[in-house]
Amino acid sequence: MIVKLTEILRLNKFMSEIETMAKKEYTLREVFVNAEHVVCLREDNIYKQLLIENRLVDGLDKDQTFTKIYLDRGHSGIELTVIGSPSSIQEKLGLATKQLLRG
Numbered sequence: 001m002i003v004k005l006t007e008i009l010r011l012n013k014f015m016s017e018i019e020t021m022a023k024k025e026y027t028l029r030e031v032f033v034n035a036e037h038v039v040c041l042r043e044d045n046i047y048k049q050l051l052i053e054n055r056l057v058d059g060l061d062k063d064q065t066f067t068k069i070y071l072d073r074g075h076s077g078i079e080l081t082v083i084g085s086p087s088s089i090q091e092k093l094g095l096a097t098k099q100l101l102r103g
Contacts, residue, residue, distance in 0.1 A: 003093050005082040007031040008047060008056065008066065026056045031080060033069065035093040039077065040070040041086045 011025045047066040050056050065085040071078040082089060090096060 001035045001094055002032050003035055005031050005033055005089065005092065007080050007082050028057055033093065035095060037071045038069060038093060038095065039072050041089055042068045043086050044068040044081045047081055
C-alpha cells in the first residue's frame, strides 16, 4: 500500500547544522511511502526542538510531533522525517499491531 505523507527536510544539505538552524532552511513536501518497506518508526525529537525554537517552516502548530521513518532499500536504507506522531503514522500506513488472542 502506498501512502501520502508530509516530509520535512532541509533545503541545502551542504550547509552545516548550525548555519541551517540560524536561517530556517527547511521546507515541506509530499512524499509517497510504500508501507511494505517500512522497517522502523521513531519519534524525531530533534525536529520537535527546532519547532519550539521557531527554526522550522512557519505556520506549524507548536504541539506538532515528528516521526522518523526508516525504509528498507536492499543494501542500504532511507530515512525520512514526516509530520505526525509515530502512532498516527503507523495507523496511516496500515501497520497497526495485531493482538494475539489467548484462549
